[in-house]
Amino acid sequence: MDNLNKKLTVMAETTTSDMGPFGSCIIEGKPDPSTIVIVGASGDLTARKLLPALFNLYLNDYMPDPFLIVGCARSKMSDEGFRKKMKKALIDTNNLDNQKWETFAKFLLYRVIDYKSLHSFKNLADSLRDMDREYGTGGNRIFYLSTPPSLYKTTAIMLGKAGLSNEKTNQNGWSRIVVEKPFGRNLNTAIDLDRSLHKYFHENQIFRIDHYLAKETVQNILMFRFANAIFEPIWNRQYIRQINIIAAETLGVEHRAGYYEQAGILRDMFQNHMMQLLALTAMEPPSMFEAERIRDEKVKLYQAIRPFPTRDLQNYLILGQYGSGIIDGKKVTDYRHEPGININSLTPTFAGMKVLIDNWRWQGVPFYLTSGKRLSKKLTEIVIHFKDVPHSLFRQTLGEEITANQLILGIYPDEKISLTFQTKNPGAKLCLRSVAMDFQYHQNYSGPVLDAYEKALLDCMLGDHMLFWRQDGVEICWSFLTPILDKCETCQDRSRMLLSYESGSWGPRLLKRSKGEEPPP
Numbered sequence: 001m002d003n004l005n006k007k008l009t010v011m012a013e014t015t016t017s018d019m020g021p022f023g024s025c026i027i028e029g030k031p032d033p034s035t036i037v038i039v040g041a042s043g044d045l046t047a048r049k050l051l052p053a054l055f056n057l058y059l060n061d062y063m064p065d066p067f068l069i070v071g072c073a074r075s076k077m078s079d080e081g082f083r084k085k086m087k088k089a090l091i092d093t094n095n096l097d098n099q100k101w102e103t104f105a106k107f108l109l110y111r112v113i114d115y116k117s118l119h120s121f122k123n124l125a126d127s128l129r130d131m132d133r134e135y136g137t138g139g140n141r142i143f144y145l146s147t148p149p150s151l152y153k154t155t156a157i158m159l160g161k162a163g164l165s166n167e168k169t170n171q172n173g174w175s176r177i178v179v180e181k182p183f184g185r186n187l188n189t190a191i192d193l194d195r196s197l198h199k200y201f202h203e204n205q206i207f208r209i210d211h212y213l214a215k216e217t218v219q220n221i222l223m224f225r226f227a228n229a230i231f232e233p234i235w236n237r238q239y240i241r242q243i244n245i246i247a248a249e250t251l252g253v254e255h256r257a258g259y260y261e262q263a264g265i266l267r268d269m270f271q272n273h274m275m276q277l278l279a280l281t282a283m284e285p286p287s288m289f290e291a292e293r294i295r296d297e298k299v300k301l302y303q304a305i306r307p308f309p310t311r312d313l314q315n316y317l318i319l320g321q322y323g324s325g326i327i328d329g330k331k332v333t334d335y336r337h338e339p340g341i342n343i344n345s346l347t348p349t350f351a352g353m354k355v356l357i358d359n360w361r362w363q364g365v366p367f368y369l370t371s372g373k374r375l376s377k378k379l380t381e382i383v384i385h386f387k388d389v390p391h392s393l394f395r396q397t398l399g400e401e402i403t404a405n406q407l408i409l410g411i412y413p414d415e416k417i418s419l420t421f422q423t424k425n426p427g428a429k430l431c432l433r434s435v436a437m438d439f440q441y442h443q444n445y446s447g448p449v450l451d452a453y454e455k456a457l458l459d460c461m462l463g464d465h466m467l468f469w470r471q472d473g474v475e476i477c478w479s480f481l482t483p484i485l486d487k488c489e490t491c492q493d494r495s496r497m498l499l500s501y502e503s504g505s506w507g508p509r510l511l512k513r514s515k516g517e518e519p520p521p
């Protein structure tokens, strides 16, 4: 809440006709002076996502003033060595402005840590105190856990024991901890991880990041639904036949074999990103645009999800694993021959799921959630399929079939909202055609755009939990998925449940659908 008070809401007058006479913008206050400590800073996430995001925030003048970024890991590196590594990472992802980089790099430091040694964490605490004095960062710290998940518990406890979670003894500075997905591997391990985090950190200090939530077009779902009067009255079972949520990738497992073999698609995509997209699409309107109220509504939605009938799983869940095939004109290998993957692996790389929500709004409306690797196209979108017209007055000339309306909320690659409807084809003949009314998200906007990690990091610096998971949401989603995972991972005919699909296709066969239900794209 303290952070929200820092946000200044301005009603900015604008002459742009499509925004109306007033466009409402929230202008973020500048974060407090602070130090961002990245634990596991020698790794992939830091190089590919975190450092580029922090540098872009700096270029757009969103970083705290002053700020420090302190990388920590076991690898031995000097400050200069860390800067060189990060500069190379930035050159790989960006066109680097050398002059700006030189100024930014002065605030990059590195400390070696040993995860098993309390002494090592106490040394880190001493260093951070010295840095606060030297750079004026005021004792405010974010600890970003960018290590393998197996180290989250130990690291959180060591930080606590070294006094780094304690806000009272910390020259009145704040202390926050950011945890990357996966939040456990099932319900029990998620609860266990949470207990360890809570040994030294309070809930308001914990930020469970899901960068999907910070994507502009994902955030826009709430604006679209709740800032327009015309869609909400038809956003229910009376008008909607089904909803498809798809997150497809063309990439395979890449360099993350160790992680992926343990996780598979259900833990990697469904327990977090897909459930968030489902919640934003289906939740009830909160009474206020405020972190806790939004998270309350998401939890209520998760509570209404009908548990999977594990005896009839094949009609609700399809699992697949990619075989070889062609992606972007190039031949690609099958999952089991990827480097680091077990040749007999039964890890799913595709899942299609039918989810039903037991509440008044959604009774009987199926939600099809589909996600997979090595699919035909990189695509993330939510498609709302409306019901057919109740009666076709054109049936004598055009037959009974009239294509129903569709609303597409495009997240990637097209950041758009598209509504399809029927019109008459020009000319003497009577025939209908489907046309689309398209809105491109960046239309008529030329200001800075924050990518997902930039937005999530900025919100964490500002102390805003809106885009982060709350533990009750994590646990309810695990309660839904854990029985499915147990069933899939322990059943005798596990290998028969896993269907092979060709790389570059749309996955294995579709779920059995009731009559009239649309398949995914």
Ligand code: NDP
Binding pocket: 040, 041, 042, 043, 044, 045, 046, 073, 074, 075, 076, 115, 145, 146, 147, 148, 149, 151, 180, 181, 182, 259
């Ligand atoms: P890495 O596997 O690259 O590990 C990060 C660092 O942790 C390594 O550089 C290494 O540093 C240290 N480390 C690795 N294995 C061990 C070990 N067994 N014991 C102690 N230290 C070890 O992870 P990523 O950077 O890819 O990811 C970090 C976290 O973010 C993970 O939890 C991951 O699940 C999550 N994540 C990653 C994404 C990505 O795109 N990479 C996307 C979303 C989430 P050193 O040896 O120097 O100590």
